[in-house]
Amino acid sequence: MWNRFLRWLRSAPIADPIDRRNAPVMQLLLLFYGLLLPVNWAWRLASGGEVNEARLLILALDMLVAALAFLSLWMIRNGRFRPAVVLFLAMQLISLEIVFARTGVLSQLIDPAPTMLTLVISGLVLGRRALWIVFGLLMAVFATGFASDLYRAAQQGIPASVALVNVPAVLISYTLITIVLDRLIKALRESLAESNQRGLELQREMAERERAQSQLIHAQKLEASGRLASGVAHDFNNILGVIQGFTAQRHRVRDMGSASEQVDALLDSLQGIEEAAARGSTVIRKLLTFSRSDVLNIQAFDPAVAVAELRPMLRQLFPSSVLLELPNDASGLRVRLDRSEFELMVLNIAANARDAMRDGGAFRVEVGSHGSGQATIRLSDTGIGMSRDVAARIFEPFFSTKVAAEGTGLGLSVVHDLVKALGGDIRVDSVPGQGTTFTIRFPEAAAA
Incomplete structure (x- = not known):
């Protein structure tokens, strides 16, 4: 009441x-x-x-x-x-x-x-x-x-x-009371004005921080895209080689006897060219979609499907000496996230795993349910691992064990901030010489 x-x-x-x-x-x-x-x-x-x-x-x-x-x-x-x-x-x-x-x-x-x-x-x-x-x-x-x-x-x-x-007493007492009230009111209003000014400055600082965070995330996307550039170029060389191989079949088609054999061979060649071009288009579209700078686009999706669709990019990120073990089927789980941000997390962790497996190894991504309405994504490698002291600091901005030319120390910090901002949780388990596992949990779409 x-x-x-x-x-x-x-x-x-x-x-x-x-x-x-x-x-x-x-x-x-x-x-x-x-x-x-x-x-x-x-x-x-x-x-x-x-x-x-x-x-x-x-x-x-x-x-x-x-x-x-x-x-x-x-x-x-x-x-x-x-x-x-x-x-x-x-x-x-x-x-x-x-x-x-x-x-x-x-x-x-x-x-x-x-x-x-x-x-x-x-x-x-x-x-x-x-x-x-x-x-x-x-x-x-x-x-x-x-x-x-x-x-x-x-x-x-x-x-x-x-x-x-009583004239002096009334005059003195009311004058003193009025002076005290005047000083008190002035101090209160100055304090209020100062508090409002600090509030406005804090709002501006928060806005600047959000803009800086957004720019940092976009820079991380561009950095990840740059790492993929050489792999994409190598993949396109293969695609162009396939297309050139199919176009070279025109000499064989011309030497065929019947017109029906020529038509069948031509159709086979065109189909092969179409499939190769579609593969190249998929790689480019995925790269452009990932690297664009847009507002958050929250949507419900299956994290296993999203990771599987990253296979071409992950394959180009890792050398051939690294075995990729990614989900092949849908997990049945759904999360509500910005898909581009989710892909940035996976690629950032994958890039660190690549650096930890210079002599080859395996990179595995598993998607499952943790219970209590949470989806779990585990990303593990068989690299050199980390000590307990290093693992405790890997999410700190600008902390890196790499030389200056190889890393900025911002990748995992961005991953940590993105996971927290999207309502999730992340932890790391690592043993020197045995590899590292990142475990990320997000609320399922029904519970989010």
């Missing part, structure tokens, strides 16, 4: 952020005035309190203040915060002026809450300029009260010094 009430207080349509912060407390104060002033007078009247002309005047003014408190509350609920506060303060000052003129200062010093509250609200809610304006108006109210005290003292034959005995 209380939380719903607080949400209601905060729901006033106020644009200014400072006013929006002050609105809940101000609405509570207005509710307090609007409800408790009538309740207080009802209690006093029911208790048999004396009602004279002066008290009737104060009762009428209190009822007017309560009514204007509800009017100010209605204005705040409609987004007119500052006019509502000005209206409430104006009514408070007018009420004090009438009461002081009627009863003087001496009778009102017992309860300084209305005058103090007027100063506090004007300063904290409306600002330093409003604080000093209200201070000046309060001094005018006190001047009216002291004039009333002087008039009564003259009628009763009391010395003027007795009627004005």
Whole structure:
């Protein structure tokens, strides 16, 4: 119930952020005035309190203040915060002026809450300029009260010094309180402005970091694409050799006897050329798709199928002395990721595995279910492995055991950040001389 009430207080349509912060407390104060002033007078009247002309005047003014408190509350609920506060303060000052003129200062010093509250609200809610304006108006109210005290003292034959005995105390105390409030308000607003400035700077820094991360990921894609370039060129040499071999069959076709034999041989050659060209087109399309820089394209796919389709690129990445063991069938698992980012992870880890198996070996990728709605991708090699200290630092940016010309130390750091950003988890197990295994887990599409 209380939380719903607080949400209601905060729901006033106020644009200014400072006013929006002050609105809940101000609405509570207005509710307090609007409800408790009538309740207080009802209690006093029911208790048999004396009602004279002066008290009737104060009762009428209190009822007017309560009514204007509800009017100010209605204005705040409609987004007119500052006019509502000005209206409430104006009514408070007018009420004090009438009461002081009627009863003087001496009778009102017992309860300084209305005058103090007027100063506090004007300063904290409306600002330093409003604080000093209200201070000046309060001094005018006190001047009216002291004039009333002087008039009564003259009628009763009391010395003027007795009627004005509280003038220095009132002037000094309210001036000091106003100065303290002014300094406090200035410090609070400067702190708030500094906090807002730091918040904006932090947002800009975060935006710059995101842009730098995006550029780094794209650079990693281009780096991986560059590593594949020589393999792709070698593969295309083979493809062109096949196409040239089929085109060379034209001499054999021309020497064939029957027209039907010539047509069959020509069709076989054209089919072979088409298959070779399709293979080359697949390799190029995969390379271009991988290396492009686009926004994230989250989709559901089978990681085993994605790894299998990377076979041409992985084959060109590794030398012929490395055996590739990749999934041949769909795993039945589905994950929701950016496929291009997933392929970047696999190729980055594969590139490190290649460097660890300079004398040959095997690179294996396995896809399975870890349970609890998670898909597991294990990438292992039979390379030189890593010590425990090295394995503990491989995901640190710019940490590398390679010479400067061979690596930047960013590949596995990017892999780690991508896995975490896509809601997954990655760990490494390695034994010197026995190889390394990376285990990556992602939520399955149904659980993501």
